[in-house]
Amino acid sequence: MADRERITIAVLGLGGQGGGVLADWIVQLGKRGGHATQGTSVPGVAQRTGATIYYIEMIPAGGAAPPVLALTPVPGDVDIVLASELMEAGRAILRGFVTKRTELIGSTHRVYAIAEKSAMGDGRASAERIVAAAGERSKRFIGFDMDAVAERTGSVISSVLFGALAGSGALPFPRIAFEDAIRAGGKAVEANLRGFAAGFDAAQGKPEPQDEDVRTIIPTTDAGRALAARIEADLPCEARLLALEGVRRLMDYQDAAYARLYLDRLDSLGSNAELIAEAARHLALWMSYEDTIRVADLKVRASRFARVRGEVRAKDDQIVQLTEYMHPRLEEVCETLPAGIGGRLLASKRWSDRLAPLFARGRHVETTSLRWFLALSLLAGWRRWRRGTLRYQVEQARIEDWLSLIRASDTDAAIELVRCQRLIKGYGETFERGLGNYARIVERYRAGGLDAAGLRRLREAALADEEGAALGAALAS
């Protein structure tokens, strides 16, 4: 076992990611390179988006007898692990395939699992932990974002991974042999070779072209400069960047006066830096609540049209038509009306019953048609009268109520109260659920006997499930 000629390779990936093609290439490569080579896989339901393993063994041909090659990887006996996604590299480590004899070659991008995606807040697993373990446990870890490389080269992850395998030098075959295996496959050869070359270079440590993303916030208007100066003068260092973002957001949302109101409110919260920084974030978010005006405004912007074109990869000569799935209910419509009218309509059962059916169905809003574009633009322009809308008055009252509760609390509890704004998000029923959870927590807090830790526990419980079971249990305990 000490000095063996056999090479064992495990490929871990997700169903539909092209792991089978990669395994075929490796088998071809081994055979053409004078090795008896055997591959196995476990298709079946795992093909439908689950995690899959392909396993390959090779040994120089020409032995006295046909070799006996294994059909499953044995922990501690795998020379090369190829993982097409970061958590699959993690799974290889977890299953004991990665040891000090193992070259671990994997993509560091993430394909989120359903549990991570469906969490009500942030359910993502820690990537850092996997990357650290990969470096620590393997003989060598070659990891980079192969999804980005595939994207950039118009290729697929399997060819980038195959390139990285070649570039790692872990197999006793020259580069040309790898490329021949791709050519022999006969499918999308050009694109696969592009991805292969990029993967090869990346594994050899050649730097990737990268665009620097430096975020700076520089005011462009007089009003902006005045507010920036005020932030500089009044707010603690920790809160400034967030406050600048907040001011920028609220000027875009409404106007400079509204941004000044934001800073006034921040000023009223005292001087604790952590509290102010948290409040700078959450107050800005609450004050830029998503009403129909805001949604319409964001939907019709030229910058949005351009972004969508990029996202759907429309070529210059292609036409892109956009349809929005909007479902304004009677509540949202009334909230956009002047407070007096909107409030009365909602309060009157007769009117509500008569009007509700008009807004019971979702609308397919074709923003790129002239008719809908003008309608949405008109709604976006309603911004000028936003302060008169029912929703504005309701939200400002809620915000003031929240702020006064924060002011009346000790610092630790105040910070947790500020963070409870995170529960209020979304639209329609989602918004009502979040607001309801927020209200239950605040009500419980007002009843007394709840400290900062208790607030945090309740907030986390509110994000545990949609039905509110965890929050109900936490409130009862």
Place this chain on the structure above:
Amino acid sequence: MAERSFKAEVEQLRLGDGGAFHGEGILAVTKALLQAGVAYVGGYQGSPISHLMDVFADASELMGELGVHFESSASEATAAAMLAASVNYPLRGAVAWKSVVGTNVASDALSNVASGGVTGGALIILGEDYGEGSSIMQERTHAFAMKSQMWLLDPRPSLPVIVDMVERGFELSEASNTPVMLELRVRACHVTGSFVARDNRRPALTVAEAAEAPVRDPDRIVLPPANFLHEIEKIEQRWPAAIRFVQEHGLNEHFGPEADEIGIIVQGGLFNSLNRALELLDLSDAYGNAAIPIHVLNVTYPLIPDEIRDFCAGKRAVLVIEEGQPEFIEHELNTLVRRAGLATRIVGKEILPRAGEYGGAVIRDGVAQFLRAHAPERAPAEAPVAASPALLPSAVPQRPAGFCTGCPERPIFSAMKLVQKELGAFHVSADIGCHLFSILPPFHIGNTTMGYGLGTAGASAFRPRDRRAIAIMGDGGFWHNGLTSGIGNAVFNQDDNLTIIVDNGYSAATGGQDILSSRARPPGRKTNNPIEKAVRGIGIGWARTMTRTYDVAGMRDAIRAALTSEEKGPKVLVAQSECQLNRQRRLKPQVAKAMKAGERVVRERFGVDPDTCTGDHSCIRLSGCPSLTIRPNPDPLRQDPIAHVENSCVGCGVCGEVSHAAVLCPSFYKARIIANPDRRDRFRQRLRGWAIGTFQRRAARAIAARSF
């Protein structure tokens, strides 16, 4: 048409003497069948033997030339009953399915054919779906072989051995007048390798010729008194004949030294894993030169008493490596050793795990423990204490299987989730098929599954007062048996439940094979038989077909209507949309061709506006689409990741429909991308572009003026 095309593999089926066949284990079996002069082949698709069925389906021309009859059977029972052709005639026949589930379905016919016995060789090819990657209950086919007294081959996973076993299997069947099972584990079905081919053989007698010259022997029919005669035949004639054949032809193999104080007996299918385990213990090499005698059971039933006696004689202890439970072989070995008057200790499940797959690591640890107890001088040093784990299992999220991107079954369950939100939870009897993924996140729908096509039957005990039970059934399961076992039963017994039949046009979970209600028109088959017509024909009064499952609100309303209808009696809702995997495979080449030819092509896909998405993920909880995922929030103030649609989106529309039906959020948009626009498109676009552009420029100036 199946998910994969097997044109290249079909070419390999034509190889003649001396040609080199390269490919997967299960494809080697297809070639071996033709080399063995098989006269007819049937079976029911399912992992891991789907490829066998698919290759034969694609090879109709060659089969025609050879005079071999092939059919995709309606069920495993149908396939097993086909073996009746080998009872009276010297016809070699083979059937294939996924085991143990398929063997369960087939067992009525299998018992009959095994009782009466066969004249022509009858081979049952079983894909043993056990261990990692399996989607079924963990049981052994071995029990079926024992109870019906059919012989069970478990060949060493090497293509030449597998191919040889097919040929030998027919011979064994003929020599002992007994059907023979050839069991291949999942990885053996998919292992790549090669073997030297031989010419295909035309069957000596074709099924057509047999039908022209009928032969009858009432002694082969299971009816008194022949049934009693069969049992005696099994014991007095067939069993001894089988043992003689296996022994004379040396079907079981020996590795390692002849004499030793210890030895190992292993199922053939596990030999490679055993050799690897021994290699890791420095007790073998990569070529199977083991330092301990190994008796390889390529035939796991029956055991050959003389072989066992000879192998065990003079050995203190023998380790038996037998996967699965109960440990039938170990029991039998103990009996044989006792009857032979030997004192050899048989060691098996007392040290090896009682349950689960035997991979290299499990066997290595088992052998090491065996050596420590029975040959300590050859035992490896105690393994060092394992280092602390680098990662906790919780650090790596699970990836349960789920519906594919754009799957038409997803919106059915989104709709069910919405109905349950309104009306409360329902008892849901699930079925076998892709739709069973509904039990997993994010849907969490389904209480039980009792077998293929048995969704409705699984709900039949429920006699609702005011809350009906829901049964799910796939089109595959429906034609397999659900029409009679479920729908017919519900009509006859006047159930008051709802059956939702998922009609995606294929037997999708097994690889996209055609079935009775498929919309494709493959040659030599009769398709396009509507499910609604079938259920009405059997007496269903309340039946509706929804022709677009993606209409989530429509699906929701239809399900609600069925659950709240005043009308009593069983209700059937056929939910119809094409399997997206197969649809894409069908459409992609067409679209690429049209694009290339400069024709107008409209592509649709969905997206999420990052500035209106607030990161609650309600949409994901109602969908679970692989292309609907999350990404870091680009908004510096917001912390929760936002929803994001990847480019793999096929534009099925469920995201949008769900957000409408569930009143979620306005962040979803549908983009229609028109490639090679025609003159009318371009004219309209210029007009709109000019007007909208003017407004947008004005708005942009206003935004800039009030901006930071």
